[in-house]
Amino acid sequence: MFLRFLLRRLLYVIPMMLITSFVVFSFILLIPGDPALTILGENATEERLRFVREQLGLDKPIPVQYFHWLTNALQGDLGRSIFTGELVHETVFSRLTVTFQLVVSAMIFATIGGMFFAIASVYFQNSWIDYFARFLGVIGSAIPNFWLAMLLVLLFSLNLHWLPATGFTSITKDPVQFLRGIILPSIALGAVGMAQITRHLRSSLLETMNSEYVRTAYSKGVDKWRAVMRHGLRNAMLPVVTTIGILFGNLLGSTVVIETIFGIAGMGQLAVNSILQRDFTMLQGVILVMVVLVIVINFITDVVYAILDPRIEYD
Amino acid sequence: MSLRTVFRRIMAERLAFAGFIFIVLLVLVAIFAPWLTPHDPAEQNLSKVLKGWSTEHWLGTDELGRDVFSRLIMGSRAAIQSGAIAILIPLFIGVPLGIISGYLGGIVDDIFMRIVDGIIAIPAILLALGITAAFGASLWNAMIAIGIIFTPQFARLARGQTLQIRKEHYVEASKISGGFTRWIILRHIIPNIAPPIVVQASFNLSYAVLIEASVSFLGLGAHDPQVSWGSMIQQGYSMIHMNPWLIIYPGMAILLTVLAGNFFGDGLRISLDPKHKLEDK
Numbered sequence: 001m002f003l004r005f006l007l008r009r010l011l012y013v014i015p016m017m018l019i020t021s022f023v024v025f026s027f028i029l030l031i032p033g034d035p036a037l038t039i040l041g042e043n044a045t046e047e048r049l050r051f052v053r054e055q056l057g058l059d060k061p062i063p064v065q066y067f068h069w070l071t072n073a074l075q076g077d078l079g080r081s082i083f084t085g086e087l088v089h090e091t092v093f094s095r096l097t098v099t100f101q102l103v104v105s106a107m108i109f110a111t112i113g114g115m116f117f118a119i120a121s122v123y124f125q126n127s128w129i130d131y132f133a134r135f136l137g138v139i140g141s142a143i144p145n146f147w148l149a150m151l152l153v154l155l156f157s158l159n160l161h162w163l164p165a166t167g168f169t170s171i172t173k174d175p176v177q178f179l180r181g182i183i184l185p186s187i188a189l190g191a192v193g194m195a196q197i198t199r200h201l202r203s204s205l206l207e208t209m210n211s212e213y214v215r216t217a218y219s220k221g222v223d224k225w226r227a228v229m230r231h232g233l234r235n236a237m238l239p240v241v242t243t244i245g246i247l248f249g250n251l252l253g254s255t256v257v258i259e260t261i262f263g264i265a266g267m268g269q270l271a272v273n274s275i276l277q278r279d280f281t282m283l284q285g286v287i288l289v290m291v292v293l294v295i296v297i298n299f300i301t302d303v304v305y306a307i308l309d310p311r312i313e314y315d
Numbered sequence: 316m317s318l319r320t321v322f323r324r325i326m327a328e329r330l331a332f333a334g335f336i337f338i339v340l341l342v343l344v345a346i347f348a349p350w351l352t353p354h355d356p357a358e359q360n361l362s363k364v365l366k367g368w369s370t371e372h373w374l375g376t377d378e379l380g381r382d383v384f385s386r387l388i389m390g391s392r393a394a395i396q397s398g399a400i401a402i403l404i405p406l407f408i409g410v411p412l413g414i415i416s417g418y419l420g421g422i423v424d425d426i427f428m429r430i431v432d433g434i435i436a437i438p439a440i441l442l443a444l445g446i447t448a449a450f451g452a453s454l455w456n457a458m459i460a461i462g463i464i465f466t467p468q469f470a471r472l473a474r475g476q477t478l479q480i481r482k483e484h485y486v487e488a489s490k491i492s493g494g495f496t497r498w499i500i501l502r503h504i505i506p507n508i509a510p511p512i513v514v515q516a517s518f519n520l521s522y523a524v525l526i527e528a529s530v531s532f533l534g535l536g537a538h539d540p541q542v543s544w545g546s547m548i549q550q551g552y553s554m555i556h557m558n559p560w561l562i563i564y565p566g567m568a569i570l571l572t573v574l575a576g577n578f579f580g581d582g583l584r585i586s587l588d589p590k591h592k593l594e595d596k
Contacts, residue, residue: 015433158556283445
């Protein structure tokens with residue numbers, strides 16, 4: 001049963017990958033006029049124009065272009081950067097390790113923070129911490145993340161001098177420096193997620209706390225803490241799994257602004273620079289890798305959900 | 316449910332009411348911006364840079380001596396325009412496609428939904444950046460891109476709703492008695508799928524303001540002499556150690572607009588939900 005479910009989900013993922021890859025590929029098709037000329041500008045040499053046309057495969061019909069691009073991409077070859085001539089897949093994957101550390105840190109911040117505020121606000125319902133958690137849930141999803149990042153830099157770097165405003169050290173190189181550098185970006189990136197998790201977990205916890213089995217547990221003499229943590233949280237976490245899964249894609253996308261502000265040389269910054277330099281092969285590579293990651297994470301979320309929820313029907 | 320009932324219910328929700336008033340005021344400010352600004356928002360005055368509050372410049376001046384208050388007012392235009400486009404494009408392209416797909420069903424629907432799912436898998440901001448990059452970086456292109464990225468979501472929503480309504484007895488009855496497809500869609504489908512779509516659309520104002528600000532912040536949207544709250548923050552950030560207010564004002568403007576949009580959307584959702592019991596005063 002479970003295997004069939006897995007197979008069905010996989011069969012769903014493959015056409016999705018094909019379609020998203022075509023969307024990413026088609027950014028080139030959207031460029032008005034002669035893309036090579038648009039990318040390089042009026043003063044480009046004939047040689048450069050030929051290089052770009054060749055890299056983009058512009059001399060062939062569109063389905064052939066796409067087929068070539070896709071088959072190469074499947075073999076891990078994403079072409080060469082129009083701007084620097086570097087191999088796209090090498091640059092993207094070296095940047096991926098940086099972005100991965102940032103996004104995972106932000107996810108940890110969002111999940112722990114969200115769970116803390118949700119549990120506290122249900123346990124101490126209608127107390128100041130409950131109101132504070134609800135306030136965070138509302139503000140967190142409305143605050144522009146790049147603005148929050150700047151306010152954090154203003155307070156913790158420029159005024160208090162506690163944490164650096166820019167720079168990133170890999171965790172494998174120096175864990176202490178990594179922590180110092182990652183705190184502010186993780187908060188700025190994860191704030192939206194924390195707000196979402198707080199809101200969703202809070203309402204789903206409140207719902208389970210009113211359910212019959214929790215009330216039965218109460219009447220059997222279970223204390224409040226145990227009722228929330230053992231009986232409530234287990235069931236309330238289920239819908240939050242999906243929230244966390246969806247969050248990953250949002251955070252990955254938001255790295256474009258957060259990495260720009262904190263000067264972190266990850267995929268987000270690479271995407272922005274590629275756009276500013278009109279480096280379309282690089283941009284396609286970055287976005288493709290990000291999208292594949294999102295689809296894979298969504299797939300994993302679905303599977304985890306199915307494992308956690310005994311009620312789910314596999315068909 | 317009549318429009319008047321819905322309106323009365325929204326007004327009963329205090330936050331939703333405040334959000335509604337804020338948005339109406341902002342729209343008015345955006346329309347009449349050129350007449351409301353005390354100074355020309357693009358006029359530079361290098362003898363008066365980075366000044367604080369004064370009776371002449373209420374919120375001070377930026378690094379080029381431009382009046383911050385006037386720029387804030389002018390920036391509301393980019394926000395409201397992106398919001399409007401982010402509602403109109405999905406409504407007029409996404410919703411009809413979704414209805415047709417859901418109504419026809421079968422293989423057409425299957426293929427269409429796979430395409431929609433595929434596009435939705437791309438994080439919204441990346442899709443907006445990719446489209447903006449291809450069309451060329453400008454405020455107008457950024458706004459079009461924002462409209463495009465919400466279109467598949469509306470198609471999916473409209474299609475899901477249509478699938479439900481299509482099976483209702485009154486639709487079946489209308490079909491059996493020989494109703495034309497166009498008549499059925501106009502008479503039965505659209506009025507019944509409207510509420511959730513209207514709610515979703517009201518949230519789009521918030522998303523659009525946030526994404527437009529991000530795109531302009533990255534330097535891919537508004538360019539001088541155009542003003543956007545996002546580009547104000549971008550320009551102000553280089554001056555953050557001299558005058559942090561240059562990023563605080565436009566940031567507050569974005570935050571308040573998004574909050575207002577969210578409150579109004581929440582209120583609308585509650586008011587349009589027929590299951591929601593609310594004392595009609």
